[in-house]
Amino acid sequence: MKFQNYWRRVEVAGTVHKVAISAIICDAPARAFLKCVKGHTGFYGCERCCQRGVYLNSKVVFNECDAELRTDDTFKNRNQKDHHLANSPLENIQNFGMVSQFPLDFMQQVCLGVMRRLLLHWIKGSNSCRLSPRERLGISERLNSIRNLTPSEFNRIPRGLDTVERWKANEFRLFLLYTGPYAVSSYVKQKLYDHFMILHVAIRILCSNEMAVGHCEYAKQLLHSFVSAMTMNYGPDSVVYNIHNLIHTADDVKFMSAPLQDFSCFPFENMLGQIKRIIRTANNPLSQLTRRLAESNAMCLGEGSSGDLKVRRDPLTGKVFEVSNKEITLSTCKDKNAYVMLKDKRVLRIEEMHFSERDSQLSDLVLVGPVFKYYENYFIYPCESSKLSIFKAWDISASVDSVMFVNIYKKCFVIPKGNHFIVYPLLH
Numbered sequence: 322m323k324f325q326n327y328w329r330r331v332e333v334a335g336t337v338h339k340v341a342i343s344a345i346i347c348d349a350p351a352r353a354f355l356k357c358v359k360g361h362t363g364f365y366g367c368e369r370c371c372q373r374g375v376y377l378n379s380k381v382v383f384n385e386c387d388a389e390l391r392t393d394d395t396f397k398n399r400n401q402k403d404h405h406l407a408n409s410p411l412e413n414i415q416n417f418g419m420v421s422q423f424p425l426d427f428m429q430q431v432c433l434g435v436m437r438r439l440l441l442h443w444i445k446g447s448n449s450c451r452l453s454p455r456e457r458l459g460i461s462e463r464l465n466s467i468r469n470l471t472p473s474e475f476n477r478i479p480r481g482l483d484t485v486e487r488w489k490a491n492e493f494r495l496f497l498l499y500t501g502p503y504a505v506s507s508y509v510k511q512k513l514y515d516h517f518m519i520l521h522v523a524i525r526i527l528c529s530n531e532m533a534v535g536h537c538e539y540a541k542q543l544l545h546s547f548v549s550a551m552t553m554n555y556g557p558d559s560v561v562y563n564i565h566n567l568i569h570t571a572d573d574v575k576f577m578s579a580p581l582q583d584f585s586c587f588p589f590e591n592m593l594g595q596i597k598r599i600i601r602t603a604n605n606p607l608s609q610l611t612r613r614l615a616e617s618n619a620m621c622l623g624e625g626s627s628g629d630l631k632v633r634r635d636p637l638t639g640k641v642f643e644v645s646n647k648e649i650t651l652s653t654c655k656d657k658n659a660y661v662m663l664k665d666k667r668v669l670r671i672e673e674m675h676f677s678e679r680d681s682q683l684s685d686l687v688l689v690g691p692v693f694k695y696y697e698n699y700f701i702y703p704c705e706s707s708k709l710s711i712f713k714a715w716d717i718s719a720s721v722d723s724v725m726f727v728n729i730y731k732k733c734f735v736i737p738k739g740n741h742f743i744v745y746p747l748l749h
């Protein structure tokens with residue numbers, strides 16, 4: 322992520338720290354509070370463009386897709402007075418962009434905003450888009466059927482649609498980026514499925530380390546067409562604040578030069594989860610937290626530089642059956658952790674692992690197993706899935722390949738469907 326700003330010197334208790342603000346990441350009400358502007362339910366609430374929202378069916382909707390954009394300068398010059406409530410103290414920071422350095426948060430806006438709303442349209446929306454109880458059950462069965470196939474890198478596994486009101490942001494992200502197309506195909510009407518696929522592809526591009534910056538203009542076009550078609554598919558009051566903001570999402574990726582997930586609330590939310598797990602009782606939570614963190618740091622120091630790599634071996638044969646660190650888990654015995662995509666885009670199922678030289682060095686790990694023989698596009702709308710390294714694969718080879726860890730492109734989420742497998746490379 323690039324730093325647009327200058328370093329600043331901040332003195333705390335006699336110590337000088339160098340601080341640079343890259344971006345302020347928070348949800349829409351907190352952004353409005355910090356910027357001292359109208360909230361997301363206000364007529365002039367869009368932080369990125371100057372359109373006046375329209376009140377419809379107890380909601381404020383933003384139907385224009387090409388309104389004049391707000392910039393750091395127009396914000397500073399108060400070009401649209403109705404947007405502002407007061408002067409924010411943050412405006413006193415030199416060279417700080419009050420528009421550009423407040424990115425829209427992927428977790429709140431896209432996962433908890435757009436994906437949740439789309440699912441609620443399907444579950445209890447108008448007749449034209451609502452699913453029948455049989456269709457909802459079919460989708461839930463598909464989601465439940467892949468619970469054991471969800472790689473360990475996801476901290477939540479799929480749940481049925483009957484629990485959607487209680488889904489966490491991670492579950493909406495999993496649905497949007499991986500499981501949704503498989504779960505809803507043939508249940509959701511073709512027109513709505515194609516519309517969802519536009520969102521699926523655009524957000525996968527914007528979350529990809531390799532594609533986000535280079536292809537953000539294409540993703541922006543896709544999101545424009547997704548938002549434009551919302552009214553036709555889900556009614557005139559469907560383009561609310563979060564849906565409308567999709568047309569501005571790609572601009573943040575371009576400005577930050579980083580994929581969406583790199584400047585979202587997800588890391589903070591995950592850390593909060595860890596903190597909650599550390600605290601055992603209601604007494605002195607802060608003391609408990611500092612002690613547990615100090616213990617954890619001491620343990621890491623004791624383990625040395627490769628200490629975070631865990632290698633599990635069969636006690637009888639001594640063969641490695643699982644290797645894991647904070648980022649990745651590979652296993653020979655669990656399907657959910659057994660598939661990797663190689664740099665030549667073939668997909669290998671791990672059947673054996675060993676270290677070529679230094680034990681416990683991931684770079685010396687050798688993976689042995691068969692690869693799929695045949696690959697095809699899993700979908701072709703709005704673009705060929707192979708462009709995103711997503712494939713339909715079948716017929717696993719009888720012979721085995723042996724590859725070094727450095728030749729792995731990504732670990733994969735593999736979903737069986739009929740006589741083939743759907744292969745999604747992980748984005749994180």
Ligand SMILES: [Zn+2]
Nearest residue numbers: 367368369370
């Ligand atoms: Zn706008």
